[in-house]
Amino acid sequence: MSEELKTIKELADELGISKKYLQNKISYEKKKQNLSIGNWKKISGKNTIVLSDKEQTLIKSWLNSLEDKQEDKADSLEDKQEDKADSLEDKQEDKADSLEDKQEDKADSLEDKQEDKEKSYLKERISVLEKFLDKEQTSNSELKKIIQQTQNLLDQQQRLALQDKKVLEEYKSEINELKALKMPQEDMKDGSSIRGEAQEEIERLKAQLKLSEEERNKAKEKEPVKTESKKWWQLWK
Template sequence: MSENLKTIRELADELGVSKQAIWQKIKRDASIDLRQFTSTKGNTVYVNVDGQKIIKSMFKNDSSTKERQHKDDVDDNEKDDVDTQNEVKFLRNLVSEIQSEKKELHKLLDQQQRLALQDKKLLEEYKSEIKELKSLTMSKRGSEGDDFIQKENAVENRVKEAQNKNKKWWYFGK
């Protein structure tokens, strides 16, 4: 390793704070993207000279080291507790919303299945009615069918003859 790279632990010891205090400072200051100043080997994060300057400048504005460390630890714990409580509330609300949506979806699915079953029953009823009507018309045609067809043809012929008689040749010329 190069001499200008330091671990977060080494920086914390140098500044007289905990590693958590350094990470909390970095988290709070969203304008700093520490990734450009760090490299990682295994589980160890190494900070280059520029990153070290930025981290040190973050701690220069505070009061004494002991007070700062105690304050950061207390604040971090309080904020972590509040954040955790808020996150738990959020997740509980999210779970209850998902459960209510799930219930609603089950209701809609049941309703859709009932409607599909009703449609199927109606379709079967219509098919059976159509079969009955066909069988009735076929049976009527079988016994009376020939007479009926002959009478129907005779009536159609008479209507055509009557139409032809009523037409006059000069009527078309006008």
């Protein structure tokens, strides 16, 4: 059968006395009798003193006398009052801590709200600045586009001017060539005379040809008409 171990608090509750009174009694008897009572044991993650069955019996024997009971009662009452005072003090401290925590939470909440408000304002400013920058970039892009178009027009006009200049030079060159090919006035007169003589020669040859044809036609008209004689055996046909 396993031994039933109890803590000082559990034994005090069993005996109807305060934990503090029982601790004081155990400390007193330990010093008086030079005893070693209780062993450390880890319960619910905490190191706690536990009492064996023999130690519990010994402690109970100390509390059996009437004097001890009276003293225990007085001490227990005193301890209870002290426990009550401690409990009240703890409650007040807890209340003060709770109030302080609430005030700190409220301050933190106000600080968070202020920080959120500042963040929201900064985000809005950033958005406005970004839109402004986008607009500026768009304007710069359009300006660059206009400048490029103007430059293209200037280049085109320069090319057209060069082409016009080239055409003009070619035209002048052709005029100079025509001037170089133009004959003097005297040569023009000699040419007209030659053409006149050639035309007269052509007319003379045409007249001679016509006369020759007329004579040939007259000669043909004077020739006798030949008739074919038939053979005697063809007369009855």
